[in-house]
Amino acid sequence: xxxxxxxxxxxxxxxxxxxxxxxxxxxxxxxxxxxxxxxxxxxxxxxxxxxxxxxxxxxxxxxxxxxxxxxxxxxxxxxxxxxxxxxxxxxxxxxxxxxxxxxxxxxxxxxxxxxxxxxxxxxxxxxxxxxxxxxxxxxxxxxxxxxxxxxxxxxxxxxxxxxxxxxxxxxxxxxxxxxxxxxxxxxxxxxxxxxxxxxxxxxxxxxxxxxxxxxxxxxxxxxxxxxxxxxxxxxxxxxxxxxxxxxxxxxxxxxxxxxxxxxxxxxxxxxxxxxxxxxxxxxxxxxxxxxxxxxxxxxxxxxxxxxxxxxxxxxxxx
Ligand code: CP
Ligand code: NVA
Numbered sequence: 524x525x526x527x528x529x530x531x532x533x534x535x536x537x538x539x540x541x542x543x544x545x546x547x548x549x550x551x552x553x554x555x556x557x558x559x560x561x562x563x564x565x566x567x568x569x570x571x572x573x574x575x576x577x578x579x580x581x582x583x584x585x586x587x588x589x590x591x592x593x594x595x596x597x598x599x600x601x602x603x604x605x606x607x608x609x610x611x612x613x614x615x616x617x618x619x620x621x622x623x624x625x626x627x628x629x630x631x632x633x634x635x636x637x638x639x640x641x642x643x644x645x646x647x648x649x650x651x652x653x654x655x656x657x658x659x660x661x662x663x664x665x666x667x668x669x670x671x672x673x674x675x676x677x678x679x680x681x682x683x684x685x686x687x688x689x690x691x692x693x694x695x696x697x698x699x700x701x702x703x704x705x706x707x708x709x710x711x712x713x714x715x716x717x718x719x720x721x722x723x724x725x726x727x728x729x730x731x732x733x734x735x736x737x738x739x740x741x742x743x744x745x746x747x748x749x750x751x752x753x754x755x756x757x758x759x760x761x762x763x764x765x766x767x768x769x770x771x772x773x774x775x776x777x778x779x780x781x782x783x784x785x786x787x788x789x790x791x792x793x794x795x796x797x798x799x800x801x802x803x804x805x806x807x808x809x810x811x812x813x814x815x816x817x818x819x820x821x822x823x824x825x826x827x828x829x830x831x832x833x834x835x836x837x838x839x840x841x
Contacts, residue, residue, distance in 0.1 A: 562592025
């Protein structure tokens with residue numbers, strides 16, 4: 524049997540795989556009726572473990588698994604033995620005997636690595652403190668839906684150097700986009716992730732650029748992206764907010780972007796903090812398309828990892 528593959532960070536896929544996985548998601552979205560007959564996860568249960576709250580990830584996985592003919596099983600950390608009387612590795616080995624794949628939302632990225640190491644079935648990172656690859660897959664899909672030639676696209680991140688930026692940067696670099704990220708001094712993204720993104724950008728013709736000036740990032744940008752300044756698990760770090768005084772995405776800032784720019788946010792948004800109502804509710808905003816695309820992109824990711832033959836067959840038909 525081929526060794527199983529996991530998705531812990533978006534660069535676990537090659538750039539070619541990422542592009543095809545996204546195209547598959549776009550094709551699936553356009554042909555929803557197909558899922559009455561195409562059921563690659565039939566007879567399988569996919570488990571999802573949550574250590575943190577979730578609306579989009581949980582619902583999009585549950586509904587997506589159901590569309591693919593599988594059974595979703597959501598496991599809240601408080602209800603299972605994990606981390607109390609059982610190690611992550613033992614949990615992984617046990618769950619592998621029942622499930623077709625495991626998704627895991629955790630605090631420390633090393634925990635999802637441990638789960639993947641102990642599991643004989645694919646593990647999908649449903650958000651850790653370091654990576655959010657499912658978000659990036661949906662984000663790349665949303666950008667591809669909006670722009671024919673992504674090599675001409677400039678993506679501007681304004682905000683914290685966090686998990687969502689990490690995978691956005693890796694995905695954008697893999698697909699050859701120009702990525703400017705504006706973060707306050709002291710809130711830069713993880714250095715190893717930036718280096719990986721730079722290598723991908725070198726190969727794809729993309730660009731990765733750090734600035735501390737939101738206007739420089741946003742100037743003529745086609746995509747403006749922000750996220751909360753305080754992520755889950757950082758609730759005790761309220762002081763952090765002071766550093767983000769000039770990093771709100773508001774009407775004044777977006778005036779520097781290309782006229783047809785799109786506004787993106789992984790959600791949930793803290794309106795009035797990182798973004799104003801005027802921007803997130805404007806006709807440039809695609810935040811609810813992004814949320815929907817979580818489901819289609821994850822359906823592609825799950826089929827690719829769990830049933831690659833079915834994934835390929837679907838690809839050939841579309
Ligand atoms: N964007 C995202 O992951 O949302 P949830 O926290 O609601 O899953
Ligand atoms: N950066 C945020 C993303 C939430 C989807 C967090 O980790 O809380």
